[in-house]
Amino acid sequence: MGLASATVLGRIAMAGSESEELSQFTGGAAISEGGVEIDIASFVEDGHSVPIIVRADGAEAIGLFALLNPTPELAIIRFTRLSATRAMSTKIRLAASQDVIAVARMGDGTFRRATKHVSVALGGCNV
């Protein structure tokens, strides 16, 4: 536990600003709130496999981020004209209680976001 806490604290200390983590995806563009939905439990026992659904109608791509994970970028999902919905379900690892952020690149090139806090009882140590 001591080691895990130190790792997480180290991560917080080392973490770049949120905008840095997201800017690889956005290219530094402004991000407005709304138009993105994250369906995830607000409390989970086990951070090793947390079901999540992300949806952003009209999105070309969605980036998923968890800034306190050792690798904050969880996934970048690219949709096409064959996508009936701009939604994806998957399962993610969360190293600690934290915000999960979804950023959508919309068809008009603008960016939108949503944030959901998840409390994790058993931090997926080392995830």
Add this chain to the structure above:
Amino acid sequence: MATGVKTRIKLPASAARGGVVTIKTQITHIMENGHRRDGNGNLIPRAIIHRFTCDFEGENLVDLKMGPSISTNPYFKFDARLPYDSPSEGLFEFKWHDDDGSIYGDVRTILIT
């Protein structure tokens, strides 16, 4: 190539042109995240699936880049809309790209009415 890799895909047997098809996929894979240590304190090298794609009739439907925070046995569920000019038998092609260079592939056909 990782051993014991198995792909699972669920989708309906048939669907109408212009209709929506929900697809579920999973691949058995440890998704070793590169941050864990073995009994001797040495880092276990990262070994994950880092990309998943699904194509329909040769056209990309979804292209997903992923990091080590996707859980063991990566699972994805998403929706396709079958184009009105689809053939009577449509081919879905799935590919999972492993860090070790392997590409695991699977296909499913769907009757289109």
